[in-house]
Amino acid sequence: MKTIIEPFKIKSIEPIIFTTREQREAFIAEAHYNVFLLHADDVLIDLLTDSGTTAMSARQWAGIMNGDEAYAGSRSYYRFENVLKELTGFSYVIPVHQGRAAEKILCSIVGGAGKVIPNNTHFDTTRANIEYSGARAVDLPVREGTQPEVIAPFKGNMDVAALEALIEDVGAENVPCCLLTLTNNSGGGQPVSMKNVRDVRAVCTKHGIPLILDVCRFAENAMFIKMREEGYATTSVRDIAKEMFSYGDGAMMSAKKDGMVNTGGFLALNSGVWAERARTVLIVTEGFPTYGGLARRDLEAMAIGLEEALDEAYLTYRLRSVQYLGERLKAAGVPILEPPGGHAIYLDARRLCDHIAPKDFPGQSIVCALYREAGIRSVEIGSVMFGTTSADGEHHGPAMELVRLAIPRRVYTQSHIDYVIEAIVNVYERRRELRGLRMTYEAPYLRHFTAHFEEL
Numbered sequence: 001m002k003t004i005i006e007p008f009k010i011k012s013i014e015p016i017i018f019t020t021r022e023q024r025e026a027f028i029a030e031a032h033y034n035v036f037l038l039h040a041d042d043v044l045i046d047l048l049t050d051s052g053t054t055a056m057s058a059r060q061w062a063g064i065m066n067g068d069e070a071y072a073g074s075r076s077y078y079r080f081e082n083v084l085k086e087l088t089g090f091s092y093v094i095p096v097h098q099g100r101a102a103e104k105i106l107c108s109i110v111g112g113a114g115k116v117i118p119n120n121t122h123f124d125t126t127r128a129n130i131e132y133s134g135a136r137a138v139d140l141p142v143r144e145g146t147q148p149e150v151i152a153p154f155k156g157n158m159d160v161a162a163l164e165a166l167i168e169d170v171g172a173e174n175v176p177c178c179l180l181t182l183t184n185n186s187g188g189g190q191p192v193s194m195k196n197v198r199d200v201r202a203v204c205t206k207h208g209i210p211l212i213l214d215v216c217r218f219a220e221n222a223m224f225i226k227m228r229e230e231g232y233a234t235t236s237v238r239d240i241a242k243e244m245f246s247y248g249d250g251a252m253m254s255a256k257k258d259g260m261v262n263t264g265g266f267l268a269l270n271s272g273v274w275a276e277r278a279r280t281v282l283i284v285t286e287g288f289p290t291y292g293g294l295a296r297r298d299l300e301a302m303a304i305g306l307e308e309a310l311d312e313a314y315l316t317y318r319l320r321s322v323q324y325l326g327e328r329l330k331a332a333g334v335p336i337l338e339p340p341g342g343h344a345i346y347l348d349a350r351r352l353c354d355h356i357a358p359k360d361f362p363g364q365s366i367v368c369a370l371y372r373e374a375g376i377r378s379v380e381i382g383s384v385m386f387g388t389t390s391a392d393g394e395h396h397g398p399a400m401e402l403v404r405l406a407i408p409r410r411v412y413t414q415s416h417i418d419y420v421i422e423a424i425v426n427v428y429e430r431r432r433e434l435r436g437l438r439m440t441y442e443a444p445y446l447r448h449f450t451a452h453f454e455e456l
C-alpha cells in the first residue's frame with residue numbers, strides 16, 4: 001500500500017465556523033491586517049502555529065483525570081521526571097509553563113551585557129529573551145539554510161566554521177552557552193543532522209562552552225535523521241533521540257510542539273550549580289519546582305505525549321502529511337521553501353510576490369490574502385517578524401521572506417489540506433493583484449504579535 005493514513009481514528013470532534021468573504025474583509029480590517037488580532041472563531045483552518053494546538057489522545061485525557069494536584073511532590077511530577085530522565089539522560093528536570101519560560105530562566109543565569117549566544121537560528125522568543133537580558137543573539141545557519149530553492153537533507157545545520165570564527169572573535173569567556181535548535185524552526189522547520197550535533201559538540205568541548213539543545217521538535221528531527229542520515233535507517237527514533245540528547249549539557253523544550261500538549265515545557269540540565277540557580281528563578285517567577293507554573297495534570301499529559309511523539313507510525317504520517325501539502329503546491333508552481341520541513345510548509349514570499357519590496361512586507365500581504373480567500377490563518381516569518389529600520393530610515397530585512405503554514409498535530413484531515421491547497425493556488429494565480437502594507441504601530445519586542453498595518 002502506498003497511501004500513508006492517519007494512524008488514529010476520531011473520537012471527539014469540534015465544529016469549525018464558516019464565514020463569507022465580506023465578513024472576512026471586515027474582520028481583517030478590524031484586526032489592523034494582523035492575523036494575531038483576529039478572533040479564532042472567525043478562522044476556518046488555523047495554521048497560525050503548531051504550538052499548543054495539538055489534539056490530545058484518549059490516553060492523555062485519561063492522564064489529565066489521573067493528575068495528582070498536590071502542590072509539592074505530586075505523583076504526576078515524578079512520572080514526568082522519570083520519563084524525561086530516561087529519554088534525555090539529563091540529571092535535573094525543571095518543568096515550566098512553556099518554552100519561553102525556560103529561555104527566560106536560562107538567560108537570567110547566563111545572559112547579560114557583553115555575552116554572545118550563538119544558535120543555528122534563534123527562534124523569535126529565544127532571540128527576544130537573550131536580547132532582553134542584554135546579551136547578543138547570533139544566528140549561524142549553514143549557507144543552504146538561507147536559500148529556499150536549494151534541496152538538501154539537513155538545511156537546519158549550524159555553520160561549524162562560523163561558530164569557531166565567532167568564538168575566536170568574541171572570546172570563549174563571553175560565550176556562556178551555545179544553543180542548537182532541533183528542528184530549525186525559523187530556518188524552515190529543517191532538520192539538523194546527527195553529524196552536525198556532534199561537530200557543534202566538539203567545538204563547544206574544545207572551548208569549554210556548554211551546549212544547550214532547543215528540542216521543541218526533537219521527535220521530528222530524529223525521524224528525519226532516520227530517513228536521511230547514513231547509518232540510522234534501522235535505529236529506532238527513540239535511540240536516535242537519546243543519542244541527540246547525549247551531546248547536550250542540557251535542553252529546553254516547549255512541549256506545546258513534540259510534547260503533544262496544549263501547554264508545558266521544561267529545562268533539563270546536567271550542571272547542579274545551574275539547576276540550583278534555575279530553580280531559584282523558577283520559584284520566584286513560575287512556581288514550585290515540582291509543578292513549574294503548570295497544573296500537575298499537565299505534567300501527566302506531557303509524560304504521555306512525549307512517548308506518543310516517538311511513535312514511528314505517527315511520525316511517518318506527520319512528516320508525510322506536511323510533505324503532501326508541499327508537493328501539491330510545488331506541482332502548481334507555487335514557490336515554497338524546499339524540501340518541506342517537519343511541522344510546516346513555508347511559502348517563499350520573495351519569489352511569490354517579487355513585485356512587493358521587503359520593506360512593504362510581501363509575506364504579510366500573502367497572509368492577509370489567504371485569510372480573505374478562504375479563512376485560512378498563516379503567519380509571516382520575514383520582515384514583519386525580524387526586520388528593523390535604522391535611524392536613517394533604511395529597512396533591514398532577514399535573509400528570507402516566508403509565510404509559514406504550520407500544521408497542528410493530529411487535528412486536520414487530508415480534505416482540510418486539499419482545501420488549503422486550492423486556496424493557495426487561487427491566491428497564487430492572482431498574485432499580481434496583491435499590494436504591500438505599511439506598519440503603523442509596533443511594540444519594542446516581538447512586534448509581529450501586536451503590530452498594526454494599513455494597506456498601501
Ligand SMILES: *Cc1c(COP(=O)(O)O)cnc(C)c1O
Pocket residue numbers: 051098099100101123125126181185214216253254255256257265
Ligand atoms: C515555540 C518555540 C519556542 C518557544 O516556546 P513557547 O512555548 O512558545 O514559549 C522556542 N524555541 C522554538 C524552536 C520554538 O519552536
